[in-house]
Each structure stands twice: as C-alpha cells, then as structure tokens.
Amino acid sequence: MPNMSLTKNPMPVQEPDVRNHNFEEVALGYTKEQAVDEANRCLHCKHKPCVAGCPVAIDIPEFIAKIKEEDFEGAYQIISKSSSLPAVCGRVCPQETQCESKCVRGVKGEPVAIGRLERFVADYHMANCKAAPVKPESNGHKVAVIGAGPSGLTCAGDLAKAGYEVTVFEALHTAGGVLVYGIPQFRLPKEIVQREIDTLKEIGVKVETNMVIGKVLSIDELFEDGFEAIFIGSGAGLPRFMNIPGENLKGVYSANEFLTRVNLMKAYREGSATPIQHAKKVAVVGGGNVAMDAARCAKRLGAEEVSIVYRRSEAEMPARLEEVEHAKEEGIVFRVLNNPTEILGTEDGFVKGMRCVRMELGEPDASGRRRPVEIPDSEYVLDVDCVIMSIGTSPNPLIRNTTKGLDTNRHGCIITEDESGQTSREGVYAGGDAVTGAATVILAMGAGKHAAKAIDEYIQAKK
Amino acid sequence: MYEILKKTILNPTVARMEIAAPLVAKKAEPGQFIILRVDEGGERIPLTVADFDREKGTVTIIYQIVGATTMALNQLEEGDCLHDFVGPLGTPSHTEGLKKVAVIGGGVGCAIAFPVAKKLHEQGTEVHSIVGFRNKDLVILEEEFSAVSDKMVMMTDDGSYGTKGLVTNALKELLDAGEQYDEVIAIGPLIMMKFVAKLTKEYGVKTIVSMNPIMIDGTGMCGGCRLSVGGQVKFACVDGPDFDGHEVDFDEAMERATMYKEFERHQYDEACNLFQKEVR
Numbered sequence A: 001m002p003n004m005s006l007t008k009n010p011m012p013v014q015e016p017d018v019r020n021h022n023f024e025e026v027a028l029g030y031t032k033e034q035a036v037d038e039a040n041r042c043l044h045c046k047h048k049p050c051v052a053g054c055p056v057a058i059d060i061p062e063f064i065a066k067i068k069e070e071d072f073e074g075a076y077q078i079i080s081k082s083s084s085l086p087a088v089c090g091r092v093c094p095q096e097t098q099c100e101s102k103c104v105r106g107v108k109g110e111p112v113a114i115g116r117l118e119r120f121v122a123d124y125h126m127a128n129c130k131a132a133p134v135k136p137e138s139n140g141h142k143v144a145v146i147g148a149g150p151s152g153l154t155c156a157g158d159l160a161k162a163g164y165e166v167t168v169f170e171a172l173h174t175a176g177g178v179l180v181y182g183i184p185q186f187r188l189p190k191e192i193v194q195r196e197i198d199t200l201k202e203i204g205v206k207v208e209t210n211m212v213i214g215k216v217l218s219i220d221e222l223f224e225d226g227f228e229a230i231f232i233g234s235g236a237g238l239p240r241f242m243n244i245p246g247e248n249l250k251g252v253y254s255a256n257e258f259l260t261r262v263n264l265m266k267a268y269r270e271g272s273a274t275p276i277q278h279a280k281k282v283a284v285v286g287g288g289n290v291a292m293d294a295a296r297c298a299k300r301l302g303a304e305e306v307s308i309v310y311r312r313s314e315a316e317m318p319a320r321l322e323e324v325e326h327a328k329e330e331g332i333v334f335r336v337l338n339n340p341t342e343i344l345g346t347e348d349g350f351v352k353g354m355r356c357v358r359m360e361l362g363e364p365d366a367s368g369r370r371r372p373v374e375i376p377d378s379e380y381v382l383d384v385d386c387v388i389m390s391i392g393t394s395p396n397p398l399i400r401n402t403t404k405g406l407d408t409n410r411h412g413c414i415i416t417e418d419e420s421g422q423t424s425r426e427g428v429y430a431g432g433d434a435v436t437g438a439a440t441v442i443l444a445m446g447a448g449k450h451a452a453k454a455i456d457e458y459i460q461a462k463k
Numbered sequence B: 001m002y003e004i005l006k007k008t009i010l011n012p013t014v015a016r017m018e019i020a021a022p023l024v025a026k027k028a029e030p031g032q033f034i035i036l037r038v039d040e041g042g043e044r045i046p047l048t049v050a051d052f053d054r055e056k057g058t059v060t061i062i063y064q065i066v067g068a069t070t071m072a073l074n075q076l077e078e079g080d081c082l083h084d085f086v087g088p089l090g091t092p093s094h095t096e097g098l099k100k101v102a103v104i105g106g107g108v109g110c111a112i113a114f115p116v117a118k119k120l121h122e123q124g125t126e127v128h129s130i131v132g133f134r135n136k137d138l139v140i141l142e143e144e145f146s147a148v149s150d151k152m153v154m155m156t157d158d159g160s161y162g163t164k165g166l167v168t169n170a171l172k173e174l175l176d177a178g179e180q181y182d183e184v185i186a187i188g189p190l191i192m193m194k195f196v197a198k199l200t201k202e203y204g205v206k207t208i209v210s211m212n213p214i215m216i217d218g219t220g221m222c223g224g225c226r227l228s229v230g231g232q233v234k235f236a237c238v239d240g241p242d243f244d245g246h247e248v249d250f251d252e253a254m255e256r257a258t259m260y261k262e263f264e265r266h267q268y269d270e271a272c273n274l275f276q277k278e279v280r
C-alpha cells in the first residue's frame, strides 16, 4: 500500500538556534521507520524517470524497493553498483535539479526524498556492515591519480578493484579534496570521507599526501616512474576576486581561504593552531553552495550578522535549495540584487564597510539568466568587518603549465575528447572540476568512473 | 614523516635543521620554499629552502623562533620527525645572465638570501654581500656568506660587530663609490626591503625582493598570500616569492602581515607556558 502523502518525511535536524552555534551535523538522518515510510511513497514507475535525472544512473526504484522490504544492505549493494560515495552524495547532491526533479510524485506534491533515502542506506551500511573489504589480486599495472577529491578517489577505487596498483598524489596534507577543505563538518562530517579513504587504502590504493604535481614531480616524471596511465582530478581550486578597491584589506578572504582555515585547519576548534578572524558583521559575496557554507561557518564562529550579498535575485542562486533554506533558518540575511563596488578600511587596514549598489534584472544574458543591471544612485555602505569573496574558482594552472601537449581551453579547463576523459596526451585522462570548472560531487565522481573504465581499456589494449 | 637529521643552533633565536626529504631535495632551487607542519593539527608555515643536497636527499631550513609554531618546531631534536614537509614551492630565483650583483640580507632574511648568493657565486657572478643584524649575538651565516662573496660588508644596528648602521647605508656607499650592479637582491624584513627598493630606485638599479606574506596552502588555492605588484594582484606562493622591488606595495604587505597579531601573541604565550621556556 503506497504512502500517498504529498510531502516528504521531514528530515530530523538540529534546531536552527542551537546548530548555528556548533559544527555538528545539521541533518540527523532518517530512522528506519521514517526511511521505510518514505520508501513507500515511491510508485516503482516502470519507465524510471528519476534514474534519468541521476548523473550516474543509480537504479533508484530498485534500491527503494529493498528499503520497503527492510533489506537495507541489499539497497546499499544496488546503489554501490553505480556510486562509490553514496554517504556523500546522499548529503550534498543538488537533488532538486537531479533525480528528484524527475520524480513523478513531484508533479503534485513533493518528490520522493531520494537523497535522504540514499544517505540512510549508506549510513546504515557503515554502521552495520563490518565485512572488511578484500584486496583484489594485482594485475601488475601501475596507474597514478592526481588529486584526492571525489573524481580522483572514485577513479582510484574502481581501478584498484580491477587489480591495478594505484597511487593517489595529493597536494594537501589530507586527502578528500573539497570534501575536506571546502564543505564544512556540519554538512558533511569528515569521518565519512575518512572512512571512504580508509576503505580505498584497505583495497591497496596508496595515498601520498604533500605531493604537488607540477612541483614535486611532473606528469612526465610519473610516466618515467613506471605509471602507465595518469588520471588528473585536480579540481578547480583557484579563487577569483572582484578586483574592486579595498580587496586586499585585512578581513577580506576568498571563500577558499576562509573555508580551508575553518575546515581543513580546524580553526573553529578551541585551541586550534590556525588563526581565523572572529568577525562581528560578515558579508559573503556570491550565491552558490560555497557562499552558503562560508556564511554558515561565519555565523558559527560567532558573528552577530552574516549577509549573503548576491547581484541577481534568489531565483537565480546556484546553491542547493536545502542550503538556502538552512541558511535562512540559521539567521543568515539575504541581500539579493546587491553588488559590491568597494571595500572600505579603517586607518589600520581592517575592513570597516562595503559599498554596494542595488541591482535590477534586465534582459537574459549568455547564461540564460536575466542580467543584473545597476540602479542609478542606489549606492549605500553596508556595515561589515569581514568580507568573504565567493564568486567562483577556476582550475589551478600548475599542472597545465608544467605538462607539454596538455590542451586546455580559455578558462584553463583541461580538454577531454569525450566522457572517457582522454586528454590530448596519450595515457593521460582527466575529469571532475579540472575539466568542467566548478561543478558537483556526483559529476566529478561519475567522471572518475568513466575514466577508470577508459584507462582499463587503454592498458588492456596495449598488452 | 620527515626526519630531522641534524640540528644546529645558530644564535639564541635562530636554528638550522637538515631534513630528510629526497623528493624535495631532488627539485629544489634557490628562491623556493617548503611548507611544513610540526605535528598533526599543527599550522602550516612556509620556510625557505636554505640549502639542499640532492645526493643525500636532504633539505636545510633555517628558522627564527618568532611565535608558537616556530617554537614548537624548535622543541624537536635530531631523530624526531616533522609531520608534513611539502615542496619545493614557488618560482626559483632568476640568476641567468647576471654578471655583478649586490645581495642584501637582513636578520633571518640572510638564510633566504644565502642560497641565491651561493648559486650566483657558483655560476661566476661577482657577488657583493651586505648582511645586517641588530647586534653581534644575532649574526648568522657569516662564514658561509664570506665564502661566496667577492666583497662582504657586515652591518649591525648598534655597532657591536662590523660597521654600525643599516644595510641601506652600506649599499648607498657602494653605489656612490661607483659600483655598477646588474641587480640588487634584497631579502629581509619588509621595512628593510622597502627602503632598499626606495634607494635603488633613485639609482635606477633593478631590485628583486623576496616577499613573505602569510600563507596556508602555498599552491595558489587560497589567495591569502596576495600582494599588489605594479597595481596587479599576485599570489606570492606561485607568482613569487621574488618580485620587482620597485613595483611592490610594501605598505599594504606590512599591513597584511599583522592580520592575526593578537591571536599570534596569545598562541606564543601559551606555547611559552607549555614549553616552560623563556625565549628572547
């Protein structure tokens, strides 16, 4: 008997006024009962429209059917055929534009809470399934993976399972990519990422941290060292600034710097060795997930007022719906249709305000979204002591500058032939944000999977 | 883990360590730096590659104890290990084609300047070194500098050793005496580099400075190390740390360096208590 409720089972969460003072996870996860009840909302559609909305085509009705039967481990096995990071994607996928956007239950009422169910299944598996992963027998072929973000880790995992000897080279001192340095603890506990990495190590993947490829070793040297193929999953980690006056004042951060200090370097913890400004009034410029994360971190560090300053309207915000909702609940102020023009400083060089101009929406631009245009004479000064620039990132030039014959486009993204990830260099594959520019975890993971398959075929064909 | 093979105290607040780091040693060039973490949970701090031995696979760092992390570093002894040690980072110093150069080092900046002076000397460049310290007790690398310099001037602020005065006094004297340098390379406190650059601008001598803004990743990912150079924003960790001294906005850099002063003082006091040691 299907559950015909028009709304999803609500996600149990920490109360907004409690959670905006701590870094513990916001969403607490479904109970078994809630999961089964939600699973019963799925109509098990024959044509599976939801699957088409998932970039890695998880067999959604199949895994949900297992939840109905309370065979949670069975559900996990179905998901893990297509995804290697369900505990992550269940938490951070923009479901409203992907799987859930295609769900027939969403035509009238809310779609099935596919992401929440995926998270439930993954968490259940982690808590209850103790079977140690088995290390496959080596096929003697060596592959190098650059970058330990979702694309690199997925590629490494798939290749290791196929018997390859995989070494992941990571520039930072901790593996995980944006999952550890960008996305905060309260949205994605680092223990989850660590467990994924531990599992990879158990199946034989070597993870070498402190290895900035392009500096310590080049792509060519990796080939000389006997790696037969290389996957580049180095992400899009180069921050953009607005180039407005005052941007070098003390108290102006890129979101990358702010989040790295908070998340990777644990500056939020009492006694952390890494400093961070504990500002009173913070403006975060931008409207994506990164901006929401920065704003919510600033709030948790004790800021009295945190504003999102975004030049378009809320409808154009690229952030996940849930992040926007959570941010609002936590008291983040949304100043949409506002654009900064200058940051003002005190005599001793700290931020004391941000001059903004109000905007209105004009004709659609190249992105299809209505172009924001300035309203004349609408300037005002926002009272802030910290500004976090969160207006986008692009791929770091380190690798392309040190690798001959690796073609990139004018945005600095590595050019690949097709979804195999094959680059202009033989044996070199790439995927994730390094290819697409800043995108999503699931797309990066999918790219890692496709490249692993292509690398396997490439090496097998060489023999 | 990166083992400390040798530790030498150079003066009351400066020490030298030789670290086993074969991959860093293989690629390191003068002008580059490393980033280390003393222990898990420690902060990431940049230090210049003061020397390297490709055969032995070692990298030498020279650090001045100025705060909590350098104090924690100094607690380690030979046989202990650093948790993280990544490099070589940054762009190597350009030395090609230089026939005659004045290398200026101020305080612990001498540690950064020395490998460049050494490389210049080895490639046959005439090197005039001017090294400055606050007083005699703080002098480091005197022998090393003499060995690679065709001319060497020692300055102390209080005159307790060498000539009394600032490095800029010595440089001005040499320039007034008609010395013609292809380049002046000045490395030391920001205020010193600022005044060297001011002086050489008057004389029209190209000047390279090594900038040391606050860094985290050292790979161009955070933008925290940004500087204004010729009106443009540069990331010191990838575009530098060497820059044209006549283009750098020193006042802005000096402001930015004080961003976390209060926090640093607090950490330093805590560390002093922890290690129950009075340094300075």
Ligand SMILES: Cc1cc2nc3c(=O)[nH]c(=O)nc-3n(C[C@H](O)[C@H](O)[C@H](O)COP(=O)(O)OP(=O)(O)OC[C@H]3O[C@@H](n4cnc5c(N)ncnc54)[C@H](O)[C@@H]3O)c2cc1C
Pocket: A092, A093, A094, A146, A147, A148, A149, A150, A151, A152, A169, A170, A171, A172, A175, A176, A177, A178, A179, A182, A183, A184, A211, A212, A213, A214, A233, A234, A235, A236, A237, A259, A289, A290, A293, A320, A396, A398, A399, A431, A432, A433, A434, A438, A439, A440, A441, A442, A444
């Ligand atoms: C704050 C923030 C919040 C986000 N929120 C979401 C969300 O809610 N949902 C979602 O789907 N997506 C989100 N994203 C986007 C998502 O995290 C990325 O699209 C995804 O992580 C890209 O994966 P990747 O493997 O391509 O690269 P990354 O995760 O960026 O990993 C790249 C790794 O390569 C390393 N590296 C870089 N250069 C080198 C080198 N030269 N040598 C060695 N290693 C190198 C980096 O240090 C890094 O560890 C968010 C991003 C940010 C920054």
Ligand SMILES: Cc1cc2nc3c(=O)[nH]c(=O)nc-3n(C[C@H](O)[C@H](O)[C@H](O)COP(=O)(O)OP(=O)(O)OC[C@H]3O[C@@H](n4cnc5c(N)ncnc54)[C@H](O)[C@@H]3O)c2cc1C
Pocket: B033, B044, B045, B046, B047, B048, B049, B062, B063, B064, B065, B066, B067, B068, B069, B070, B071, B108, B111, B112, B211, B212, B213, B214, B215, B216, B241, B257, B258, B261, B264, B265, B268
């Ligand atoms: C490229 C580069 C090369 C350097 N080479 C050397 C060297 O060879 N020898 C040496 O003694 N010092 C060097 N430094 C400076 C050294 O990094 C700092 O002295 C050290 O980080 C201080 O840490 P602390 O916790 O002990 O002191 P703190 O009390 O935390 O800081 C003291 C001062 O050091 C600076 N500082 C603090 N944190 C950082 C950071 N993360 N990055 C850069 N500067 C910081 C600030 O100006 C601060 O006011 C270099 C810096 C850079 C950027």
Ligand code: SF4
Pocket: A053, A054, A055, A056, A057, A058, A060, A083, A089, A090, A093, A094, A095, A098, A099, A100, A114, A115, A118, A442
């Ligand atoms: S991976 Fe993402 S898009 Fe695919 S089913 Fe799960 S939540 Fe939906």
Ligand code: SF4
Pocket: A041, A042, A043, A044, A045, A048, A049, A050, A051, A060, A061, A102, A103, A104, A105, A112, A114
């Ligand atoms: S579209 Fe919705 S209801 Fe239909 S199978 Fe997919 S999740 Fe179930």
Ligand code: FES
Pocket: B214, B215, B216, B217, B218, B219, B220, B221, B222, B223, B224, B225, B226, B235, B236, B237, B238
């Ligand atoms: S230290 Fe982060 S960009 Fe230079």
Ligand SMILES: [Mg+2]
Pocket: B043, B067, B068, B069, B264, B267
């Ligand atoms: Mg410090």
